[in-house]
Amino acid sequence: MPHAGRRPAAIHAHRAPRTGARAKTESAANGSETYAFRLFVAGSEPNSTTARHNLTRLCEQYLPGRHRIDIVDVFESAALALKHHVLVTPTLIVLKPRLGVTLLGNLSETRQVLATLRLNGHGR
C-alpha cells in the first residue's frame, strides 16, 4: 500500500522539506530506495543455506523488485571476508541504505531482522 502514512499534499504545502537520514528511511519504507545486501556464507553449511533462504523470502515479501543480494562464499573469497571484517557466518551486511547495520546468524528471527532493517510495520 503506497503512501499509506502520508496526508494529502495540500495540508503540508507550507512545511519545510524533510532532510537527512529520516527522510531516507521514510523514502525507503515508502518504496523508493533499493536495498543492497551482501550475505557472507560458508559454502553449503546449514546456517548459511537457511540464511540465503530467509533473506530471499524476506526480500520477495517486503522489498519486491527493489532488492539486490550479493552472496559471498568465504571459502572462495576469503580476502573479501577479511576486508569486510567478517568473522562468523552467516553475516549480512546492508550496503544500501547506509543503516550501518550488520546481522549475524541465519536470519530466522524474522521480526528482529525486519526491525533492524527498518522494514517493520510496512507492507505484508
Add this chain to the structure above:
Amino acid sequence: MAATAHRARANIATALRSTRRQLAKVRTGIAGLDDVLRGGLPAGRMTLLSGGAGSGKSLIAMQCALHGATIDEPSILVLFEERAGAVRQNVLSLGWDVPALERKKKLFLLDARINPEAVISGDFSIKGLLAVLDRQVKFLGARRIVFDAVDTLLRLYDDPARERQELNGLHEWLLDRQLTAIMTVKADPQEGPSRYSFLDFMADCVIHVDQRVTGQVTTRRLRVVKYRGSGYGRNEYPFIIGDNGINVIPITSGVLEHRAPGARVSSGQAGLDHMLAGGYKRGTGILIVGTAGAGKSTMACMFAEAACGRGERVLYINFEESAESMVDNMQSVGVRLQPSMDTGQLVVQSYLPEATGVEEHLLRALAALDELRPQHLIVDAISACERMGTTHAAFEYLMRVLDGCKQRGITCIYINQAIASDVVSEISGIGISSLIDTVIALRQLPVEGVTKRQLIVMKSRGSNHSDRFHDFRITDGGIEVAQA
C-alpha cells in the same frame, strides 16, 4: 653379584627410556618460562592462558607468537579485543618491531573484534573466521596461532552447548593443521568455576596467571595447572614485565651447580689477608657483619678499590646510600672510588628496597650480573632487604643472588647490619649461612672512654684462619689491622 643385578636393572631402565617418545615442544622465548615448562609449550596442541584483567596473559601469548616469528615459525595473532594498531604500539616499547615481522611475512595480525552493534538473529558459526585464517595459514606457512580474549567470541553464544560445539570445531581445525595454539581467556579465580572451565579440559596445557598485592607491593605469578604428557614446575612462579617483555624469575635448580672456589684474592687490607691465610677465595660468599659504624662498608670498599686496581670489575648494590654519598664518605677515610667509577670498573647501583617487589630487585641484580660481568658483587646492606616486602621475600632475594653468583663464579660480599652489640649471635638468624663461606664480624667496644674496634674471622671454609679478635683502626688510609 649385587653389582651385576644392579647393572642389569640399569640397562633395562635405559632401554625403556629410549622407547619412550618425548613430547615435542616449542619454545616460548620467555626467560624462565621454558624452564618451568621443561622445554616449552606442547607442539601442535592447544595451550590455555587464563587470568584476570591486566594479569599479563595477553602479553605472554603475544610474546610466544613474536618469538615464533623470529625463529622462523610464522605466527598469527587473532585479536578479539584489542586493536591491531594498539598491539603494534604496545610491544614497540618492549623492543619488538611488529611491522617489520609483518612485512617479512613472519607474523600476521587479524583484527577480529566483533562489531558491538551487530545484531544477532539466529544461529551462526565461526566457519567464516576459519576460512579467513586458512588462507593466512597457507600464505605464511604458519606454525603458531594466538587467540587473544577468546571469551569475547564465546560470549556471543547464548547456549553453552553451542559454545562447546564451536570450540570443538576450532580444536579439530587446529589439530588438523598441526598448529601450536595459545588461547587467552579472562577468568577471575575468585568467581569460582568459570563458564569456560570446559576449556581447561580441552587444552593440553593450562596456565593460570594472576596479579596480587601483598604488603602494598604488586606481584605477578603464574602457575602451570596442567600439562598433558609432560613434567612441569608445579609451584607458583613470580614474573615481571621487564624492559624487553615477560621475565619469569629463574628457578634455582635443585642441584647445587656451583663452581669450585677459585684462587685467593686480596681483601684489600694486608692484615685481614693475613688473618684469612691469604685473602678471600674467588667465587665464594662472604658475610661482613657488625653494628652501625663498625666499618663494614669501609672494608667492602677497600676490597672494591683493590680489585679495580687489579683491573677487575665490581658491582656494588647499595640499599643504604647513593653513589655520590658513598664515594664522598669513603674519600674521608682514604678510599678512592671515583677513578674506578670513571673507568666503569666499579658500578654502583643504589635502590630503595621498598620501591619495587622482590622479583624486580632480583631480576635487576641478575640482569646486571649478566650484563656487566663483574668479578665481584657487593650488597650493602642485606639487612635492608626486609623492606622489599616480607622476611621471606628478603630471604628469596639473598638466596637467589648468592646462588646466581656462585653459578657464575662471582665473589659475593654481603654486608649485614647487626642490631645487638653481640654480633656473633646475629649470624645464625640470617638463614643463608650454608651458602656463606667466610664470616667476618666487626665490633666496637667502649674501653676507658675510647671505642676500641675489633674484628674476627668467624668462619672461613677451606682456610686455616685466625680465630682471635684483632684490633683495628680506621684512619686516613682506611682500615688498619694491628699486627697480632
